Amino acid sequence: MTVPTSAALLRVRDLKTYFVTEHGRGTARAVDEVSFDLYPGETLGIVGESGCGKTVTSLSILRLVPEPPGHILPGSLIEFEGRNLLALAPRELRSIRGNQIAMIFQEPMTSLNPVFTVGDQIAEAAIIHQHLSRRAARDRAIEMLRLVGIPDPDQRIDHYPHQLSGGMRQRVMIAMALVCHPKVLIADEPTTALDVTIQAQILELLDGLQQELGMAVLLITHDLGVVAGHTDRVVVMYAGRVVETAPTTGLFERPTHPYTEGLLAAVPRVHAPRSRLHAIPGQVPAATDWPSGCRFHPRCPYAWDKCAAQEPPLLDAGEGHTARCWLVTEPERRQAKP
Amino acid sequence: MTFGSWLALMVALVLAYEAVRWLRQRALRDGGGRWRRFFRHPTTAWGCGILTFLVIIAIAAPLVAPLDPIVQPDPVGLKNLPPSWTFLMGTDVFSRDVWSRFAYGARISLGIGALGALIAVALGSLVGAVAGYYRRWIDSLLMRIVDIGLALPRIFILLMAVALWDRLPFAWLALVIGLTSWFGTSRLVRAEVLGLRERDFVVAARALGAPSGRVIFGHVLPNAAAPIIVSAALSVGNVLLLEASLSFLGIGVAPPTPSWGNMIADGALSMYGAPWTTLFAGLAISLVVMSLNAVADGLRDALDPREDAA
Numbered sequence: 127m128t129v130p131t132s133a134a135l136l137r138v139r140d141l142k143t144y145f146v147t148e149h150g151r152g153t154a155r156a157v158d159e160v161s162f163d164l165y166p167g168e169t170l171g172i173v174g175e176s177g178c179g180k181t182v183t184s185l186s187i188l189r190l191v192p193e194p195p196g197h198i199l200p201g202s203l204i205e206f207e208g209r210n211l212l213a214l215a216p217r218e219l220r221s222i223r224g225n226q227i228a229m230i231f232q233e234p235m236t237s238l239n240p241v242f243t244v245g246d247q248i249a250e251a252a253i254i255h256q257h258l259s260r261r262a263a264r265d266r267a268i269e270m271l272r273l274v275g276i277p278d279p280d281q282r283i284d285h286y287p288h289q290l291s292g293g294m295r296q297r298v299m300i301a302m303a304l305v306c307h308p309k310v311l312i313a314d315e316p317t318t319a320l321d322v323t324i325q326a327q328i329l330e331l332l333d334g335l336q337q338e339l340g341m342a343v344l345l346i347t348h349d350l351g352v353v354a355g356h357t358d359r360v361v362v363m364y365a366g367r368v369v370e371t372a373p374t375t376g377l378f379e380r381p382t383h384p385y386t387e388g389l390l391a392a393v394p395r396v397h398a399p400r401s402r403l404h405a406i407p408g409q410v411p412a413a414t415d416w417p418s419g420c421r422f423h424p425r426c427p428y429a430w431d432k433c434a435a436q437e438p439p440l441l442d443a444g445e446g447h448t449a450r451c452w453l454v455t456e457p458e459r460r461q462a463k464p
Numbered sequence: 465m466t467f468g469s470w471l472a473l474m475v476a477l478v479l480a481y482e483a484v485r486w487l488r489q490r491a492l493r494d495g496g497g498r499w500r501r502f503f504r505h506p507t508t509a510w511g512c513g514i515l516t517f518l519v520i521i522a523i524a525a526p527l528v529a530p531l532d533p534i535v536q537p538d539p540v541g542l543k544n545l546p547p548s549w550t551f552l553m554g555t556d557v558f559s560r561d562v563w564s565r566f567a568y569g570a571r572i573s574l575g576i577g578a579l580g581a582l583i584a585v586a587l588g589s590l591v592g593a594v595a596g597y598y599r600r601w602i603d604s605l606l607m608r609i610v611d612i613g614l615a616l617p618r619i620f621i622l623l624m625a626v627a628l629w630d631r632l633p634f635a636w637l638a639l640v641i642g643l644t645s646w647f648g649t650s651r652l653v654r655a656e657v658l659g660l661r662e663r664d665f666v667v668a669a670r671a672l673g674a675p676s677g678r679v680i681f682g683h684v685l686p687n688a689a690a691p692i693i694v695s696a697a698l699s700v701g702n703v704l705l706l707e708a709s710l711s712f713l714g715i716g717v718a719p720p721t722p723s724w725g726n727m728i729a730d731g732a733l734s735m736y737g738a739p740w741t742t743l744f745a746g747l748a749i750s751l752v753v754m755s756l757n758a759v760a761d762g763l764r765d766a767l768d769p770r771e772d773a774a
Binding site: 185188190192194220221222223224225228229231233236237238239240241242250251254255299302 | 599600662663664665667668669670671672673674675678683686687689
């Protein structure tokens with residue numbers, strides 16, 4: 127586990143990605159003033175429920191949000207090695223996509239093109255960015271398949287995606303993403319679609335590759351187990367906002383935001399006495415009308431009138447820990463309402 | 465008919481029949497799922513056979529045809545003769561050998577059909593892909609053009625175009641027909657691309673840094689191949705019919721060059737006395753269109769991804 131010392135590789139500041147909904151139901155503020163840093167070599171986890179803006183955040187970094195209806199608001203900053211990705215010309219942006227910053231998607235079933243062999247798809251990035259010949263790109267693809275632990279790579283390379291299992295396909299996706307040895311890998315729920323044993327294998331593979339290639343990983347997940355085992359720092363998102371950031375160990379020892387607390391309580395425990403699973407009451411509200419004040423207050427067990435009136439900023443809770451919650455200033459109120 | 469042309473005709477028949485039979489047997493015995501589905505219906509095999517035969521006739525026209533299709537041997541004595549061993553399909557009002565004209569006409573008609581369809585499908589795919597992928601104003605613009613193209617009767621557009629240039633050479637005629645036949649295909653391809661552009665693998669390709677052109681032609685269009693191929697097969701028939709109607713109206717292929725449409729036009733006046741002058745060309749046009757429909761059905765079955773589950 128590395129502790130960030132050097133300058134941030136990727137800086138996201140005040141990222142706002144809004145979607146214009148049809149029929150005039152207003153603007154969905156899917157990502158609203160999200161800021162975080164990613165340091166070289168570290169793994170940063172982004173956790174949150176479905177619909178809280180994790181995926182839109184990750185797509186925004188490479189400007190892959192479908193436009194329209196989505197758009198990234200001016201004033202947002204996504205800085206990679208000192209260059210603002212949001213201001214880059216399309217051509218320069220393309221030279222970063224897949225080359226410096228690569229991405230793995232949630233669904234290995236649908237993220238591979240069904241009409242091409244996996245070899246063609248892995249070779250593609252090498253052909254685009256490194257201008258390799260077909261022959262050299264093919265050798266490269268075989269090498270990548272071996273790297274991600276696929277047996278008989280020189281045979282598998284000519285297989286079509288539908289001939290492979292889900293875990294194999296996710297390995298192929300990883301091989302595709304890593305062909306050009308990117309500095310940043312964005313993994314958007316890389317294991318959600320896989321079963322648990324395969325999930326563990328894929329995450330171990332990612333950890334190993336990260337060590338080997340020295341890249342930074344942005345791991346987006348809703349699974350706190352994955353966060354605990356595979357990240358150095360965590361960003362918790364709720365309703366389009368960052369609500370808590372902390373080193374991974376700190377987050378689990380001392381969850382500060384009530385939402386994080388709720389998420390941790392909702393994890394089923396093997397050794398605990400049997401009881402109903404804890405759940406956070408209610409659902410993430412619609413992105414078109416977030417609640418006033420703190421966006422979590424309608425679901426928060428500690429909420430008082432100040433929470434509904436005024437949204438807290440990210441407050442420093444010490445030891446690299448920040449939380450968007452008034453409890454940081456008034457800790458005595460951390461008592462559930464009767 | 466000379467001995468040589470009889471021989472060539474027999475060879476063409478046997479060749480077409482055997483080639484299709486061999487392919488079908490192979491496909492049904494040990495071909496993959498696609499080939500088997502393609503040949504599942506006997507009509508598809510018949511369609512293939514008929515098309516193969518006509519294509520061979522077109523290519524080998526100088527061997528198959530005993531006489532020059534344009535020459536008029538004896539406009540008085542040999543006029544409107546019924547089919548016989550010497551004149552396989554009889555002679556027309558100008559004493560020309562209908563069979564020779566049929567064979568050379570196949571060249572022109574099938575040639576224009578294939579070339580026109582190729583142009584129409586290429587252009588339609590391009591326009592449909594661009595409109596469907598980029599959306600926004602370019603989509604609206606292109607689709608309004610398509611709406612206009614579909615709303616105007618095609619034959620009038622062609623009449624206008626043809627009127628501007630008087631008699632068009634063969635390639636130009638194919639081009640003009642192709643340029644007015646792509647509207648339907650572009651709508652079809654656009655609809656397909658609209659669905660495909662939202663698919664994860666398209667986002668994945670963009671995330672790899674692939675430029676738009678590469679995404680469209682390398683990732684999106686290959687996934688739309690099935691409807692494009694089927695529409696190409698149907699287009700050939702449409703273009704062929706269009707060429708025939710233009711030629712019938714006297715503004716298509718310039719006489720005396722034979723095309724199936726020209727032959728019908730030439731024989732139309734003597735249809736009651738000498739039906740063979742129009743019958744064979746008309747039959748060929750219908751057969752080709754029906755065969756292409758049968759083949760398109762087979763292709764649709766063969767390329768249907770739902771039948772290709774992992």
